[in-house]
Amino acid sequence: MSEDFDLLFKVVLIGDCAVGKSCIVTRFKTGNVFTERHTNTIGVDFSMKTITIDNKRIKLQIWDTAGHERFRSITSSYYRSAHGVIIVYDITKRNTFLSLQKWINEVRNYTANSVVCALVGNKCDLVDEREVSAEEAQEVCDLIPEILFQIETSAKENTNIENAFAKIAEELMNRQTIIGDDSNNGIKLGQSKSIREGNCNC
Amino acid sequence: MDESLEDELKRANQERQDIVKKYVLGRKQLDKLEGNNINKWEDPDFGLYYKIDRYGFIHTEALSREFDENEKKEKEVEIQRAQKWLKMHKSFEKFRNYNREKLQRRIFKGIPDKLRGAIWLKLLQVEKQMKDNPGVYNKMLNLAYNHSTDIRQIDNDINRCFRDHEYFRERYSTKQQQLFNVLSAYSMYNMEVGYCQGMSSIVGVLLFYLNEEEAFWALHALMIEKKFAMHGLYIVGFPKLMRLLTHHDKILMKFLPKLKKHFDKQNLDAVLYSLKWFFVIFVERIPFSLCLRVWDVYLLEGERAVTAMAFTILKLHATKLLKLKDMDAITDYLQYKLNKNFGYSDNYVIKSLETSIIELRGKRMDLPPPANDVEFPKCEMGQFIEPTIEKKLGLRAECFTDSERNVTEFVIHRNEENGIDGDEDEDHEDDAISNYNNTVENSMLIRRFKSMNSLNTTTSIATSINSIPSEFNQNDLDDDDFVIVETTRL
Numbered sequence: 001m002s003e004d005f006d007l008l009f010k011v012v013l014i015g016d017c018a019v020g021k022s023c024i025v026t027r028f029k030t031g032n033v034f035t036e037r038h039t040n041t042i043g044v045d046f047s048m049k050t051i052t053i054d055n056k057r058i059k060l061q062i063w064d065t066a067g068h069e070r071f072r073s074i075t076s077s078y079y080r081s082a083h084g085v086i087i088v089y090d091i092t093k094r095n096t097f098l099s100l101q102k103w104i105n106e107v108r109n110y111t112a113n114s115v116v117c118a119l120v121g122n123k124c125d126l127v128d129e130r131e132v133s134a135e136e137a138q139e140v141c142d143l144i145p146e147i148l149f150q151i152e153t154s155a156k157e158n159t160n161i162e163n164a165f166a167k168i169a170e171e172l173m174n175r176q177t178i179i180g181d182d183s184n185n186g187i188k189l190g191q192s193k194s195i196r197e198g199n200c201n202c
Numbered sequence: 203m204d205e206s207l208e209d210e211l212k213r214a215n216q217e218r219q220d221i222v223k224k225y226v227l228g229r230k231q232l233d234k235l236e237g238n239n240i241n242k243w244e245d246p247d248f249g250l251y252y253k254i255d256r257y258g259f260i261h262t263e264a265l266s267r268e269f270d271e272n273e274k275k276e277k278e279v280e281i282q283r284a285q286k287w288l289k290m291h292k293s294f295e296k297f298r299n300y301n302r303e304k305l306q307r308r309i310f311k312g313i314p315d316k317l318r319g320a321i322w323l324k325l326l327q328v329e330k331q332m333k334d335n336p337g338v339y340n341k342m343l344n345l346a347y348n349h350s351t352d353i354r355q356i357d358n359d360i361n362r363c364f365r366d367h368e369y370f371r372e373r374y375s376t377k378q379q380q381l382f383n384v385l386s387a388y389s390m391y392n393m394e395v396g397y398c399q400g401m402s403s404i405v406g407v408l409l410f411y412l413n414e415e416e417a418f419w420a421l422h423a424l425m426i427e428k429k430f431a432m433h434g435l436y437i438v439g440f441p442k443l444m445r446l447l448t449h450h451d452k453i454l455m456k457f458l459p460k461l462k463k464h465f466d467k468q469n470l471d472a473v474l475y476s477l478k479w480f481f482v483i484f485v486e487r488i489p490f491s492l493c494l495r496v497w498d499v500y501l502l503e504g505e506r507a508v509t510a511m512a513f514t515i516l517k518l519h520a521t522k523l524l525k526l527k528d529m530d531a532i533t534d535y536l537q538y539k540l541n542k543n544f545g546y547s548d549n550y551v552i553k554s555l556e557t558s559i560i561e562l563r564g565k566r567m568d569l570p571p572p573a574n575d576v577e578f579p580k581c582e583m584g585q586f587i588e589p590t591i592e593k594k595l596g597l598r599a600e601c602f603t604d605s606e607r608n609v610t611e612f613v614i615h616r617n618e619e620n621g622i623d624g625d626e627d628e629d630h631e632d633d634a635i636s637n638y639n640n641t642v643e644n645s646m647l648i649r650r651f652k653s654m655n656s657l658n659t660t661t662s663i664a665t666s667i668n669s670i671p672s673e674f675n676q677n678d679l680d681d682d683d684f685v686i687v688e689t690t691r692l
Contacts, residue, residue, distance in 0.1 A: 017399075018358045039486055040359055040399045043477040045537070048530035061529075068355065068399040069598050070438060073609035074473065076602075080614065095596070102598045129241065 005050050005059035009172050011165070012079055012111075014103055015088035016096040017067035020122040023155035024088065025064045028165055034156050041066045043074045051166060058169045072106070079110040084118070084168040091121040091152065092129040097137070104144055116171050119150040120164055125157045207591070214595050218353045225357075225382040226347075229374040244361065244373045256315070257490055258368045258410070280314040287317045294324045309502045310556055312495050312548075319411030325501040326423040328416050338584065339387055339415045345586070346386035351593040352397035356385045359402040370406065380414045381405055388421055393587045394579055395425060398436045400481035407485060407497065426579070429504025434577025435481065439605025441576045444612050446480050446509070447472055449570035453513050456565065461520050470529050471616050475536040479512050487541055488515070492548045499555060506568040510558040518546060518554060576605070 013021045022038045022045065029049050045064040050057055063082070065075035079085070087103050089096040100119070107117060121137055124130075134152055141150040148171060153160040224232060224240075232240060253261050256273050290297050290308065297305045313321045323329060346353070360381050364370040369377035384405050389397040404424065408417040425433040434442035450472050454462040465472075478487050484496050500507040516523065519540070526532045544551065562568040581587065592599050602610070 017355065018361065039362055040402070042400055042481050043473060046474050046529060046533050048528070066399060070398050072598070073439060073602065073606035074613055077610045077613035077617065081617075099598065102600075105600070126241075 005057040007056060007173060007176075008059045008061065009083040009169060010061045010063065010081055011084040011086060011168060012063045012065060012082040013086045013088060014065050014075070014079075014106070015067055015086075015120075016090070016093075016099050019067065019088045019090040019093070019096050020155050021067065021088050022064055024086075024120070024122060024153065024161060024164075025062055027155045027158055027161045028062075031158075031162075034158070040068070043071055044078055049165075051162075051169060053166060053170050053173060056173065058173065060165060060169060076106060076110045079107065080112070082111055082115055083172050084116045085111060086118050086120050086164065086168065087147075088120045088122050089132070090123050091132045092123050092126050094131040097121075097132045100140065100144075104146060107146060114175070115146075116148055116168055116175070117146045118164060118168055119147050121150065121152040122155060124152040124159060125154040210595050211591075217596075218350070221353050221357045222347045222386075224374055225379050227374070228376065228379050229372055232374055240373055245371075254368055257494075259490060260366050260368060260371065280312075280316070283308075283311070284314045284316060287314055287321070291317065291320055291324065294321075298324075306502065309498050310552055312552070313498050315494075318494070318498070319416075321498075322408075322411055322420065322501055323416060326420045326427070328412075328419045328423065331419040331422065332415065335419075338391070339418050342387040342391045342418075342584065343383055346390045349586075349589075350386050350389045350397075351589045351596070352389040353386060354596055355399075356382060356389070356397050356402070359399060360385075363402045364406045367410075369410070377409055380409055380417070383414055384409070384418045384421065387418055390586070391418075391422070391584055392425060392433070392579070393585065394581055395433060395436045400478075401436065403482040403485045404432075407483075407493075422583075427504075430500075431505070431573065431577065433579055434573055437577075437605075438603060439576075439609055441605065441608075442573065443477075443480060444609065445570045445573065445577075446505075447476070447616070449509060449567070450476060450512055453509070453562065453567055454516065456567065457513065457561070458516055458520060461516060461523060464524050465532070468527070468529050468532060470532055471613075473613055473616065474529070475533050476512060478537075479515075480508060483508060484511060487537060489541065489544055489548075492544055492551055495548050495552050496555070499552065503559070505570070506559055506562070507555070509568060509570065510562055511555055513562065514551065514555045514558045515540065517558065518551070 013025060015021055017040070022041055023035065025045070025047060026033055026035055026038070029047050041064055043066055047062050047064070048059060049062065050059045052058070063078045065071070065078065085107055087100065087107070089100065091097075107115065119137060119141055121132060121134070134150075137150045137152075141147045149167060151160055151164050151167070153164055155161060227235070255261060256277070287308070290305070309321075350356075360370075360378050361373070363381065369375065370381070372378070381402065385397055385401060388395075388401070388405075395401075401421070405417055405421055408420050412420055424430045425436070431442065435446075451462070454465075454472075478485065483500055484493050487493075488496070496507065496511055499511075515536070519535070523532060523535065526535060546554075559568055590599070
């Protein structure tokens with residue numbers, strides 16, 4: 001294994017076409033690259049990045065999916081093993097926000113029950129064209145139990161991109177600890193076989 | 203019809219009309235209109251580029267001298283060959299029927315760029331289609347302007363199709379108008395396919411060399427002609443994709459077993475690197491000049507060129523790929539690095555492609571097994587199928603069709619076989635993940651039942667029960683939880 005890590009989580013990005021899913025992933029992965037003109041994603045694109053939270057190295061496997069409905073038969077097969085889901089909409093296109101219910105249904109149908117879900121409103125740099133307010137997003141977020149938090153991002157200006165992924169990772173990490181504390185045969189961070197150790201047999 | 207639905211339909215209609223209007227007017231007219239609604243960010247920054255290469259692509263970094271030299275050489279060779287090609291073009295049918303070997307040899311050497319369009323038209327027999335179907339294209343285009351439910355998706359994709367090319371760089375440019383027209387018209391002509399992502403790249407490449415109506419019929423030939431048969435690739439459920447992927451695996455197992463093992467060990471399924479190979483014939487996965495050469499061969503040989511090119515890419519890069527130790531590095535290499543720099547000259551790659559075709563043919567593996575019925579068109583071309591209300595409103599359909607479910611299961615099955623979801627991975631890395639997953643799943647399930655609130659209860663509870671993992675042990679629930687499970691079943 002070329003790099004070490006303490007934990008590994010799979011995160012899937014879903015959402016309508018052209019809301020900026022691939023741009024978010026590229027920005028997160030490279031830190032300083034924004035591709036102004038992405039091509040459309042056919043099926044699923046895969047990438048990885050390791051981040052550090054509380055001295056733990058967390059490796060995120062990111063599955064960037066095609067938003068076009070015809071590809072949902074392929075993309076939904078990747079939901080199944082996801083630990084985290086990021087639903088992306090475009091704050092300048094109300095339609096993409098209204099699709100949320102459909103995306104939530106897909107999450108309910110195809111992911112594990114434990115999945116951690118975040119709502120991301122992208123393109124928040126385009127202030128003049130905003131069609132969805134942050135307050136409205138928060139209201140919806142409060143109503144839908146699967147969604148843990150909402151956040152607005154701009155892949156173009158690198159606003160909150162790292163933050164969105166870090167929050168998901170942190171939540172996933174905390175959940176592990178909670179479970180560890182809850183049960184007698186609990187999983188303790190860094191000692192159980194059930195938690196992936198970067199240094200073991202890789 | 204209830205009022206709100208009628209309003210929604212009106213809104214969807216209006217949206218379609220607004221999009222159509224912009225493409226009908228085109229950039230020049232739009233610029234004259236006040237409040238034309240072209241957002242500033244829709245046009246890429248023109249000030250950035252230094253040079254346009256011979257194919258029209260804009261490079262933001264100055265091209266090297268070496269690049270210039272190669273271009274010069276290529277052009278010289280092409281001028282020398284052009285004379286022969288012109289002759290061949292004149293009596294193309296004779297060559298196709300009686301001297302295929304010569305035609306084949308020359309096409310593998312590359313069609314001179316100036317004659318590429320003319321030869322592609324011959325290879326796809328576009329002129330005949332146009333003669334046999336006068337007026338059809340315009341009729342379909344008119345229908346599309348008023349009825350196509352794919353307009354919004356097409357508009358979305360044009361906004362990101364070949365934007366680094368001078369033809370497509372400006373929003374609503376002439377080429378963007380043509381691309382919009384061809385895709386919209388085709389969505390009405392072949393309603394089973396309609397519009398699917400990927401088709402914009404195919405038509406984009408065709409429009410580099412053909413006019414609007416020619417591109418329409420060329421696209422149709424690619425969909426329907428037996429040796430291309432992309433219809434089965436693009437319809438809902440992608441039946442042909444599954445056939446191509448299965449065949450690709452077989453080829454790897456037979457000819458590149460070490461690499462196949464390596465991919466399996468890294469949990470890398472072909473779905474993750476090969477979809478653009480199959481759907482858009484390598485566009486944006488290999489350099490454009492090489493891609494055109496592959497298209498030349500594809501238009502002559504049909505799908506065996508795709509099967510063999512997929513094999514060739516992996517064969518040529520096997521040594522490097524074997525050294526890459528994770529999924530991320532491998533997909534990055536195959537999807538992005540090779541597009542920037544393939545590492546071999548175009549001529550060398552096409553020679554290898556020829557060898558691959560012969561090699562595969564020797565084992566009768568140059569073509570995947572034949573298609574079954576589902577892959578062929580069921581409706582007559584140009585026949586109008588009334589779209590569902592969901593489609594008219596541009597909403598995602600609630601339920602999966604049978605063919606969609608097939609794909610999902612197919613991909614899941616492949617993932618399990620390749621270990622992405624599997625538990626039987628040798629180095630038990632994945633065991634660890636899935637154990638974790640199940641533990642979290644089970645405890646979360648309990649918590650979820652406890653916290654289930656009023657929102658959408660019926661479906662979410664139902665699906666929660668359906669998705670209880672098979673290893674789930676009901677003893678893990680305490681009595682209260684169990685009661686909840688029982689009640690929801692009633």
